[in-house]
Amino acid sequence: MKWEKIQLSDANWQDIISAEVKISPILAKILVAKGITKSEDARRFLYPDLKDMHSPSLMKGVEQTVNRILQAVKDKQKIMIYGDYDVDGITATVLFVRVFRSMGAEVLSYLPNRFVDGYGLSNQGIDYAVSNDVSLIITVDCGISAVDAVDYGNQSGLDIIITDHHEPKDVLPSAYAIVNPKQPGCSYPDKDLSGVGVALKIIHALMQTTNVPVSFTALLALAAIGTVADIVPITGENRIIVRHGLKILSSTREPGLVSLLEVSGIRGKVIDTADVGFKLGPRLNASGRMEDASLSLDLLLSHTHHEAIRLAKILDEKNTLRQQIQKEVFEEAKQLVxxxxxxxxxxxxxxxxxxxxxxxxxxxxxxxxxxxxxxxxxxxxxxxxxxxxxxxxxxxxxxxxxxxxxxxxxxxxxxxxxxxxxxxxxxxxxxxxxxxxxxxxxxxxVQSMEVFEVNLEEVTPKLVFELENLLAPFGIGNPRPIFSSSSVGIADMPRIVGNNHLKMKISSCLRQIDTIGFGLGGVWNGISANRKKVNIAYRPQMNEWDGMSTLQLSLKDIHVA
Structure with missing residues (x-):
């Protein structure tokens, strides 16, 4: 694999930010590489604040949407939230249902079945709304392309509000209102919100207009899960939502989330984006992938731990089945390629x-x-x-x-x-x-990865702390950095362990550092066994074992020195 070493056009900014913000030169270099060259901007990035979120009134369609929701609540009109079967759509649906119910509204929810309804707003869903005397449909994470379905709903006498974050096509639906930061004429500064992020902005606007007996911060855990799972850039407002939401998620007492953390084996730990992306998200997605997403919706709306843990265990079983099917399809797909x-x-x-x-x-x-x-x-x-x-x-x-x-x-x-x-x-x-x-x-x-070339002596537990507590959360737009160090000494004979994993110690001045390279056994086999020095690409981490915390490098690649 090719390594692309990140170079700074002006290294002076690195020294200035390091000194003024009181961070390591390496972290300062990472920020400058992102285009952050002012200490004030560096602080805002490293310490994202909810007060830095934009006013929801800047988003086209929000005011009209809020007024229609308030009218529905006042007139006791039924509202149906039309969601999507992925995590983004499910969490957005939960937010609206929870908030509207707290306001005294009568709320239904409808999550399409991918095998029956297909993706997005469907005529079947509209018929369901009509048969249940619904007056207002609000879509989440879908609908921006549903021109025909909205026309069908209009003919049925429904008001339909589209809230979505996907790219609009040339023709927009003739909806009562559209809230999508990507739609033409919308001046909202942050275009990368997820579906649940758009829903959160509408709720924020509601809270600025009327009394909503739900804490805004209490909604951030779900918003963070939906944002991370939808693989949108973790920058701008998404970074603020995810940073604060993960903190709340780590100590949540909501029965559905607690049970989900429990079956995922991560209850009691500090939750990061990898936990959401590889453990929580796949389980919440499993019901919609295999059958019906309503199981995940019911879990997140659960009021008791007894009911929640029952649903979470079913989701866990569905996720195991999904993994088996996915593995079979992946192997067949590779054969076709x-x-x-x-x-x-x-x-x-x-x-x-x-x-x-x-x-x-x-x-x-x-x-x-x-x-x-x-x-x-x-x-x-x-x-x-x-x-x-x-x-x-x-x-x-x-x-x-x-x-x-x-x-x-x-x-x-x-x-x-x-x-x-x-x-x-x-x-x-x-x-x-x-x-x-x-x-x-x-x-x-050509498969490549960007690396920051550093002296191995600079890689310390303090740097790992900065990465995990200041630079995180990681994702698209803010990937976990990979470092490279040249001519590193090998302190012991490398070993292949487990499923082709490479394990060895490297030496740096007077210390030795453990390394683990998952799946890199084949890479090492291509390097002379007698070689004493190598170039390594890696991510530093702290290895917790038997009550001890030690620095470890997670190897990503090895080159001949």
Whole structure:
């Protein structure tokens, strides 16, 4: 793998920020590399404050939405929250249901079944609203492309408010109001909010307008989970939401969240974005991927621990089943790919693949091959697919170029979903690769990672503390940094342990540091066993074992010195 060493255009900023903000030179270098060159901006980034969030009134459609909600509450009109079956949509639904009920509103919720309703606002969901005497539908995390469904709802006499964060198409739905920071004419400064982030802004506006007997900070744990799980950039307001939300989540007493933490094996620990992304999120997603997302909704709305732990255990079982199915589909997808060197975008499709896992498999394909991937599951002559991408390739734009072959599609730069006829998949594969050839260079296809070159003596427990407590939370837009050190001495004979993991000690002046390289056994085999010095890329961490806390390096790659 290629290492791209991050260089600063002006190292003076590093020294100034380090001295004025009282942080290590390494942390200051990371901030300057992000374009943060003022101490005030550095403090704002390292210590995100809820007071720094923008006024919700800046978002187009919020005032109209708040007034309609207040009218519905006053007139005792039924409100239905139309969610989505992923974590972002589920958590946003929970927020609205909880807040509206606290205001005395009669609230229903509807989460579409991906196998029956498909994605987004559907006629079936609208019929359900009509049959339950609903006057107002509010979508969350969906609806910006639902032109026909909104027209259907308008004909039924419903008011429909769209709240979404996905990229709008040329024609917007004729909704009562639309709240989406990406819509034309919206001047809201932060365009990267998740669906639950948009819902949170509307709730914030409600709280500024009327008395809402729910604490704003109490909603941040759910907002953080939805934001992290939706893989939006952890910058701007998302960083504020996630930093504060994870802190609240770590000490939550809500039955649903406590039970979810318990079955995930992380109750009692300080929760980070990796815990949400790899443990909490997959379990909440499992019900919507395998069957019906309402199980996750019921868990998060639970009032008793007895009921919550019962639901959490069912979710855990569904997640285990999801993992088994995902593994099978991933192995079959790799067999279909073969050697993808002549294709910049991987498109694989097969009958009988489970629709609920194609998105995760697409993510794994990107990690495996270092190129965009779209995985399609056929249901007779129809295909439903999900794609994930690399930073250099805007996935939604690529689908727009293939519009004529697709039945439906939506998403954003990093992830997207689509529907396509089976007979069009081969042509789609060709067309999207023609576009990829125009916008991707051969250099873009070389797997690489950005590294900060540091002297190993600078890597200390204090640096790890700064990374975990000041630079975090990590995610897109703020990745956990990788460091590199050159000509590092090997203090003992490297060993291959477990499932091809590399374990060895390295020497630095008068100290030795343990390292672990997960899956790097093959990398070491390509280096001479007699070599005494190597170049390493790694992430520093503290290893907790038997009551002791010691510095450890998590190896990402090794090069010959």
């Amino acid at each position: 073969g050697h993808p060197d002549n294709k910049k975008v991987i498109v694989v499709a097969k009958d009988n693949w489970h629709q609920g896992v194609v998105g995760i498999v697409a993510s794994k394909m990107v990690n495996e091959y270092g190129r965009p991937a779209i995985v399609i599951a056929y249901d007779n002559e129809n295909g439903k697919g999900s794609g994930r991408s690399i930073p250099q390739f805007h996935l939604l734009n690529s689908l727009t170029k293939c519009d004529a072959l697709l039945q439906a599609y939506g998403g954003h730069k990093h992830a997207a979903g689509l529907s396509i006829k089976k007979e069009h998949v081969d042509e789609f594969r060709k067309m999207i690769n023609v576009y990829a050839d125009e916008v991707l260079t051969d250099e873009d296809m």
